[in-house]
Amino acid sequence: MAPSISTETASALRKYIDNATIGTAPIIPGAVVHILDAQANTLFSHGSSSTTTVNSQSISIIQSLTKIVGAIAFLQLVERGLTSLDDPSTIPTHLPELAAKKVLTGSTTDTEGNKTWHFEDRLGDITPRMLLNHTYGGGHTYMDTLLFAYFQSQPTLSWPTTNEAADTYATLLASPLLHQPGTKTTYAQGLDWIAVLIERLTHTRLASHLHTTIFTPLSLDSMGYEPVFGGTSLALPGNADTFWPRVVRSGEGYTALDPPRPPTLTRADAFPEGAYHTGRLGTGLVSSARDYARLMTVLMPGNAGVEPVSGIRVLSPASVGEITRPQLSPDIRCDSRNVMASGVTPIVLPAYIQSAHMDPEGSFGLGCGVQGADRVLMDGRRGRSKGSVYWYGAANSEVWIDGEEEVVVFVNGNFYPWNDEKWVEFVAGVEGIIYGGLREGG
Numbered sequence: 001m002a003p004s005i006s007t008e009t010a011s012a013l014r015k016y017i018d019n020a021t022i023g024t025a026p027i028i029p030g031a032v033v034h035i036l037d038a039q040a041n042t043l044f045s046h047g048s049s050s051t052t053t054v055n056s057q058s059i060s061i062i063q064s065l066t067k068i069v070g071a072i073a074f075l076q077l078v079e080r081g082l083t084s085l086d087d088p089s090t091i092p093t094h095l096p097e098l099a100a101k102k103v104l105t106g107s108t109t110d111t112e113g114n115k116t117w118h119f120e121d122r123l124g125d126i127t128p129r130m131l132l133n134h135t136y137g138g139g140h141t142y143m144d145t146l147l148f149a150y151f152q153s154q155p156t157l158s159w160p161t162t163n164e165a166a167d168t169y170a171t172l173l174a175s176p177l178l179h180q181p182g183t184k185t186t187y188a189q190g191l192d193w194i195a196v197l198i199e200r201l202t203h204t205r206l207a208s209h210l211h212t213t214i215f216t217p218l219s220l221d222s223m224g225y226e227p228v229f230g231g232t233s234l235a236l237p238g239n240a241d242t243f244w245p246r247v248v249r250s251g252e253g254y255t256a257l258d259p260p261r262p263p264t265l266t267r268a269d270a271f272p273e274g275a276y277h278t279g280r281l282g283t284g285l286v287s288s289a290r291d292y293a294r295l296m297t298v299l300m301p302g303n304a305g306v307e308p309v310s311g312i313r314v315l316s317p318a319s320v321g322e323i324t325r326p327q328l329s330p331d332i333r334c335d336s337r338n339v340m341a342s343g344v345t346p347i348v349l350p351a352y353i354q355s356a357h358m359d360p361e362g363s364f365g366l367g368c369g370v371q372g373a374d375r376v377l378m379d380g381r382r383g384r385s386k387g388s389v390y391w392y393g394a395a396n397s398e399v400w401i402d403g404e405e406e407v408v409v410f411v412n413g414n415f416y417p418w419n420d421e422k423w424v425e426f427v428a429g430v431e432g433i434i435y436g437g438l439r440e441g442g
Helices: 007-021 063-077 090-094 129-133 145-153 168-174 190-204 206-215 289-299 315-322 420-442
Strands: 031-037 042-050 059-061 103-109 115-120 247-250 252-257 284-288 389-393 395-403 408-410
Touching: 007 420, 031 420, 042 289, 063 129, 063 206, 063 247, 063 284, 063 289, 063 389, 063 395, 090 190, 103 145, 115 145, 129 145, 129 190, 145 190, 168 190, 190 206, 190 252, 284 420, 289 315, 289 395, 289 408, 408 420
Parallel strands: none
Antiparallel strands: 031 042, 031 408, 059 284, 103 115, 247 252, 389 395, 395 408
């Protein structure tokens, strides 16, 4: 039976969102909740904010939700025969900089305070699959204290300007490995290496490639790269006044981080004319809730890679199966999927993904998480189903694709810090109302 949300449930959900976002002391600055069924029919959509107008067409910076789009783009190339997930020759052939890296094991400090960093040779191959499921051995300066400390200690590096958000390619080149490939799960830079790999395989700038292969065929007009990375989607007719700037919690209030109309920045040395890879897939995209949720319907089991509005096949059923299945072996599945914080605690707070009310039995898929058991919320209500595909954006955005219940849910607060306690509670409340309504409707 197709899912439905009753008038009573929709009213309760709308009231819950408004109560959290409007008034003299809102709990969060704003939120959009957008829910689709497997055929991309809108079951519910509502946006609310005490300071601006937001809805499913508001365009925001989606940050790490970019990763699922990256997995889709790479699997398209696998289907075309341009690459594979598991060929051990791919990395040394196309990413020799990554193949040459050693593993950082730690440091020692002598009596005069001089620090020496210690490395060991890499053992074993790195494959594209490892880049997509966070097992290749790398780290992330925002999330790993050892890598952050290493960057801070290097006289040739300035972490505020050389990090995954500010200068992704330079950060990739400067980062050592932290673990032997395949031995540990660490949220890392793998999707940004995938971005470089796609550009080198296609000899095309990634922004153009994504528009040609995904966004334009599906008429996803709000999707593209952030203006700071050269993206132009915000300049399209109808998009200029729909941008939703991010804010960061500052005491009892919020401070804006983005101008209403961000300027577009370009690099003269960008690939393929130059050697610098501006494309990134760990973060980087902007989108509306409407367009992003519609793209995610291709991962529904019943759609098996076909986008239901256009009827276009985006992926094969086999590729959808690769992205959405648990990728991690049991020995590294449940001990290291946490998303920690290093030097950006005001922006990113640690998240314990395998905690009791999150995903204790889960795994990474490719560019996403895969729910390991039906979620039980802290108040005892049931949330998303086992096997749901999910991920987050750093400015408190979240998507999940529940194949059992046949719904895509996109929830966006567009503020920092990520994993803010009030936001986590808000999403749990939204989830409880949705699934209570789906059960009643079924």
